[in-house]
Amino acid sequence: MNIEMRGINKSFATNQVLKNAGFDLKDGEIHALMGENGAGKSTLMKILTGVYSKDSGTILVDGKEVHYKSPQEAEKAGIVFIYQELNVLFDLTVEQNLFMGKEITKGFGLCDRKAMCKKAQEIMDRMGVHIPVTAVMSDLSVGQQQMVEICKALMVDAKVLIMDEPTAALTQSETEILFQVIQSLREKGVSIVYISHRMEEIFELCDRITILRDGEYIGTRYIKDITMDDVVRMMIGREIGERYPKRDVEIGAEVLRVEGLTHQKLFRDVSFTVHAGEVLGVSGLMGAGRTEIMQAIFGNLPVVAGKIYIDGVEVKIHNPRQAIAAGIGFITEDRKTEGLLLEKSVEENIEIANLGKTSRKGIRSKSLRTKLVKEAIEEFHIKCFGPEHECNNLSGGNQQKVVLAKWIYTEPKILILDEPTRGVDIGAKKEIYSVINDLAARGVAVIMVSSELPEVLGMSDRIMVVHEGKVTGIINSADADQEKVMTLATGGCLA
Amino acid sequence: MKNGTTATKSTKKIGAVIGEYGAFIALIVLVVLLSAINADFRQPSNFTNLLRQATFNGLIAVGMTCVILSDGIDLSVGSIFALSAIICAKLIMVGVPAVLCVLIALVAGTLLGGVSGVLVTKGRLQPFIATLITMTAYRGLAMIFTNGKPISRLAESISSEGGSFFFKALGKGNLAFSSNTGISFPIPAFILILVFVLFYFILNRTTFGRRIYATGSNAKCAKLVGVNTDQVKIIVYCISGFLSSLAGLIMISRVNSAQPTLGDGFELDAIAAVALGGTSMSGGRGKIIGTVAGVLIIAVLNNGLNILGVTSYYQDVIKAVVILVAVLSDSKR
Numbered sequence: 001m002n003i004e005m006r007g008i009n010k011s012f013a014t015n016q017v018l019k020n021a022g023f024d025l026k027d028g029e030i031h032a033l034m035g036e037n038g039a040g041k042s043t044l045m046k047i048l049t050g051v052y053s054k055d056s057g058t059i060l061v062d063g064k065e066v067h068y069k070s071p072q073e074a075e076k077a078g079i080v081f082i083y084q085e086l087n088v089l090f091d092l093t094v095e096q097n098l099f100m101g102k103e104i105t106k107g108f109g110l111c112d113r114k115a116m117c118k119k120a121q122e123i124m125d126r127m128g129v130h131i132p133v134t135a136v137m138s139d140l141s142v143g144q145q146q147m148v149e150i151c152k153a154l155m156v157d158a159k160v161l162i163m164d165e166p167t168a169a170l171t172q173s174e175t176e177i178l179f180q181v182i183q184s185l186r187e188k189g190v191s192i193v194y195i196s197h198r199m200e201e202i203f204e205l206c207d208r209i210t211i212l213r214d215g216e217y218i219g220t221r222y223i224k225d226i227t228m229d230d231v232v233r234m235m236i237g238r239e240i241g242e243r244y245p246k247r248d249v250e251i252g253a254e255v256l257r258v259e260g261l262t263h264q265k266l267f268r269d270v271s272f273t274v275h276a277g278e279v280l281g282v283s284g285l286m287g288a289g290r291t292e293i294m295q296a297i298f299g300n301l302p303v304v305a306g307k308i309y310i311d312g313v314e315v316k317i318h319n320p321r322q323a324i325a326a327g328i329g330f331i332t333e334d335r336k337t338e339g340l341l342l343e344k345s346v347e348e349n350i351e352i353a354n355l356g357k358t359s360r361k362g363i364r365s366k367s368l369r370t371k372l373v374k375e376a377i378e379e380f381h382i383k384c385f386g387p388e389h390e391c392n393n394l395s396g397g398n399q400q401k402v403v404l405a406k407w408i409y410t411e412p413k414i415l416i417l418d419e420p421t422r423g424v425d426i427g428a429k430k431e432i433y434s435v436i437n438d439l440a441a442r443g444v445a446v447i448m449v450s451s452e453l454p455e456v457l458g459m460s461d462r463i464m465v466v467h468e469g470k471v472t473g474i475i476n477s478a479d480a481d482q483e484k485v486m487t488l489a490t491g492g493c494l495a
Numbered sequence: 496m497k498n499g500t501t502a503t504k505s506t507k508k509i510g511a512v513i514g515e516y517g518a519f520i521a522l523i524v525l526v527v528l529l530s531a532i533n534a535d536f537r538q539p540s541n542f543t544n545l546l547r548q549a550t551f552n553g554l555i556a557v558g559m560t561c562v563i564l565s566d567g568i569d570l571s572v573g574s575i576f577a578l579s580a581i582i583c584a585k586l587i588m589v590g591v592p593a594v595l596c597v598l599i600a601l602v603a604g605t606l607l608g609g610v611s612g613v614l615v616t617k618g619r620l621q622p623f624i625a626t627l628i629t630m631t632a633y634r635g636l637a638m639i640f641t642n643g644k645p646i647s648r649l650a651e652s653i654s655s656e657g658g659s660f661f662f663k664a665l666g667k668g669n670l671a672f673s674s675n676t677g678i679s680f681p682i683p684a685f686i687l688i689l690v691f692v693l694f695y696f697i698l699n700r701t702t703f704g705r706r707i708y709a710t711g712s713n714a715k716c717a718k719l720v721g722v723n724t725d726q727v728k729i730i731v732y733c734i735s736g737f738l739s740s741l742a743g744l745i746m747i748s749r750v751n752s753a754q755p756t757l758g759d760g761f762e763l764d765a766i767a768a769v770a771l772g773g774t775s776m777s778g779g780r781g782k783i784i785g786t787v788a789g790v791l792i793i794a795v796l797n798n799g800l801n802i803l804g805v806t807s808y809y810q811d812v813i814k815a816v817v818i819l820v821a822v823l824s825d826s827k828r
């Protein structure tokens with residue numbers, strides 16, 4: 001199936017987010033869509049699949065003009081969209097999610113659970129993922145949930161598959177499996193639209209690439225004819241320079257010391273220190289327990305043993321409030337369900353973390369609030385219509401900037417960032433790195449958990465590697481390389 | 496071109512205004528309509544009367560708004576209304592000074608509400624279940640304390656002159672603005688307005704108000720930025736309990752007797768008022784101003800339909816239709 005979108009315009013209220021945008025998809029190709037956060041990639045695909053209606057422009061499918069009014073209609077035509085925001089029913093099982101709306105019945109509306117479980121298992125096996133089909137969604141990791149979403153799309157006989165940042169929450173091995181699946185789909189003649197901020201992936205996987213900037217079509221190229229630098233230039237309209245900005249900070253005294261932190265089952269005997277002005281990278285495979293260790297330090301997960309010292313004094317932290325009072329800030333990996341009040345505005349989200357700064361004696365102050373929020377939007381280049389912009393409607397990367405901004409204004413002594421650049425474009429990534437460097441320069445102790453190895457290597461002073469709930473090594477990044485970290489992350493020993 | 500955009504902008508604005516103040520527009524339409532067709536309705540004395548009648552639902556609905564904004568629900572309001580009234584009446588009968596009786600009953604009401612809050616937070620019960628439990632229990636206690644019989648002649652049982660005056664004023668008193676014109680204002684309605692203003696201020700201008708909204712919007716996220724969500728939840732149930740008991744005390748002062756069946760079904764009118772006002776039942780979104788309009792709409796309907804002589808069976812159906820129309824036309828649903 002081939003698709004052509006031409007001259008697409010789209011405005012939300014008075015803001016035009018797509019201007020003369022478009023792209024074309026050929027039979028059986030993998031086509032990358034790239035652009036900065038808020039460039040309009042997701043919106044363009046939502047218009048294709050009838051989630052949003054276009055203001056003007058034409059969409060041709062196999063040469064015929066189409067107007068899908070709903071995603072269901074597009075799906076019937078064979079165009080399936082896997083959303084950036086997971087769209088799963090958390091209280092139901094994997095099998096129920098897979099068959100939602102297309103249950104196999106024995107007649108009279110009676111579900112044939114056995115047949116569905118069997119079919120679900122088949123699909124899982126074909127994907128090479130090992131998720132029990134009777135597991136409840138909310139018990140799975142984000143990566144596993146993502147895999148289920150992909151399986152769901154594979155169940156309908158898709159001719160065009162649109163994937164919006166599918167690997168953002170996947171482990172290395174899950175990503176590899178996904179790539180194999182995508183390639184086998186291409187061989188079967190399925191066309192794939194692949195949206196991602198990970199340059200390496202796109203160059204490994206895709207045939208062609210289309211670039212959008214500020215809602216405008218910039219160009220389409222064959223991957224083999226173009227370099228990463230070219231792509232970046234097309235995306236942001238200028239050179240970006242060094243990907244990981246240099247940091248020249250004198251590392252100071254020890255700020256945080258964790259000793260023997262142990263959870264009932266998720267991790268045990270975790271000990272490490274972080275110093276003022278230092279960035280400690282935390283690496284490991286997905287599910288190794290990195291997030292849980294950080295949640296525990298922040299008081300959001302109970303532990304059975306362990307001590308935490310801040311500035312050499314032991315502190316007892318049983319809940320996030322105490323952690324914040326002790327000077328810890330925490331940016332969660334899951335900005336949708338934990339990081340943001342999604343249905344609230346940018347302003348409200350920044351305010352709620354900074355109530356002390358935006359009020360006097362418990363009474364909110366409009367002037368203090370407006371000033372702080374304006375400053376935040378400017379300093380972090382948050383692309384929004386204004387402080388009133390609902391976070392739901394921000395692009396993924398800009399949501400992350402809001403989370404970052406709200407924490408940084410609380411002026412923590414220790415900042416824990418869990419996957420801070422997930423779903424963030426290359427320009428914004430660099431901005432986030434600069435923010436991290438600034439924090440370090442101000443003497444903040446930074447802990448950065450990340451699944452992107454180049455990022456950990458490029459940004460950290462030291463790297464702590466976690467494997468199955470145990471710290472397998474803490475190495476100076478000067479002596480570290482990809483191989484060493486992976487060895488530790490998979491439970492091996494350094495010779 | 497420029498004109499075109501400003502025109503669409505202003506129509507959008509009008510749309511937003513209707514969405515925002517839909518309940519008020521409905522209220523005005525109702526009042527104008529009823530005033531036009533009935534002379535008794537448009538008497539000034541009827542309006543003060545109407546406000547007096549709105550007091551009970553109004554006070555309870557303010558508490559209900561806070562609870563619903565925090566993503567809860569409080570079914571126990573009617574039972575707290577009765578139980579704290581009974582507590583007050585019992586204390587009066589054993590000769591405790593009236594002011595003290597009222598204070599103790601208010602504290603009791605607050606704590607009774609707090610119990611629901613503790614069940615929800617520490618007991619991890621769903622708000623519906625937790626308050627269903629307290630609703631049933633408190634009603635039962637009210638029955639036990641009174642053997643199911645009313646306690647009457649309250650004002651007469653208060654020995655001190657001042658105490659008796661205070662007790663009567665609570666529900667029946669008027670604020671006379673100037674003695675010669677005879678214009679006066681019922682004290683219950685005055686209390687209601689004070690409460691409305693106070694909670695407008697709390698919800699909009701205080702950090703605590705923000706915490707209520709944040710808790711209702713996404714408790715997980717709120718907790719991670721340092722909001723003590725358990726505390727917020729317990730406090731909103733305390734508020735709801737306090738206001739319900741205040742309404743109950745005004746009631747027994749009005750009728751000079753306390754029955755264990757008082758306030759039965761009041762939770763439904765309160766929830767209806769909150770819904771009419773456009774507050775989201777899933778928390779985090781809504782305004783006290785909307786609740787004010789919702790309370791007044793229900794009061795106007797009750798009052799107006801009574802004056803028109805509509806029988807109560809039809810009244811209920813008409814009320815249901817008005818609520819349906821109002822909620823459907825709410826743009827922010």
Ligand SMILES: Nc1ncnc2c1ncn2[C@@H]1O[C@H](COP(=O)(O)OP(=O)(O)OP(=O)(O)O)[C@@H](O)[C@H]1O
Pocket residue numbers: 012017035036037038039040041042043044084383384393394395396397398423425
């Ligand atoms: N429903 C909506 N209402 C208002 N504005 C919206 C809505 N959806 C998207 N936008 C705005 O449209 C612009 C494009 O958003 P879109 O989600 O398409 O970006 P994106 O390219 O997918 O970015 P990202 O890489 O961060 O996911 C953004 O500025 C966003 O704020």
Ligand SMILES: [Mg+2]
Pocket residue numbers: 041042043084164395396
């Ligand atoms: Mg997107």
